[in-house]
Amino acid sequence: MPFLSQPLTLGAFFPALPLDSLLSTQGIMVLLLAAYAGAMWMFLTSAPKVHTIMVSDLESGRQFYEGVLGLAAAEVPLHYYYNYEQSLGATSVDPLYMSPGLGGPATATRNFNGTDGLWYQLKKNTQVHVISGASLGQKDRQRHVCFDRDCLEQVLMRVQTRGIKHKIRREKPLNFLVKDWEGRVIELAEVSN
Known part of the structure; x- marks a missing residue:
């Protein structure tokens, strides 16, 4: 050798x-x-996978995701500090799902910062980014809108494992109702592009 x-x-x-x-x-x-x-x-x-959910009221969204679902708060992923999602064009939102007070998607895009809103850990390498902007549903229900079916399926699984009262209204696109501890009905809806 x-x-x-x-x-x-x-x-x-x-x-x-x-x-x-x-x-x-x-x-x-x-x-x-x-x-x-x-x-x-x-x-x-x-980098964690991030799902975005638009809610009609951010404070009731906080109560739902922290209190009812028991999700832990998460740190903002580093790639969101550099406007990664904005560079992909992910901020354009259909005006149908925007609340009237925001003035449409152009205003939402102009005022939205990728780090705004609430951040929760859904799974080990998966986070939920909760932002305001969804319109109220029928009978002034709180409405949570998501463009990703996988995200809503994970939220539904969390609802079912915690024994929270819910009703699945439609499978495709996924739409279900959840009753929180204060008796409010929350509609969670998948929006297909």
């Missing part, structure tokens, strides 16, 4: 590349870009 007694050089790991080309300005830039790409990949794959 004579190779174990020999000291390893950088050229041993990159035999096809001469050492001077690896340590050139261009070689260092390529290595830095590869390191940056690896860091971004790790950052984005470790």
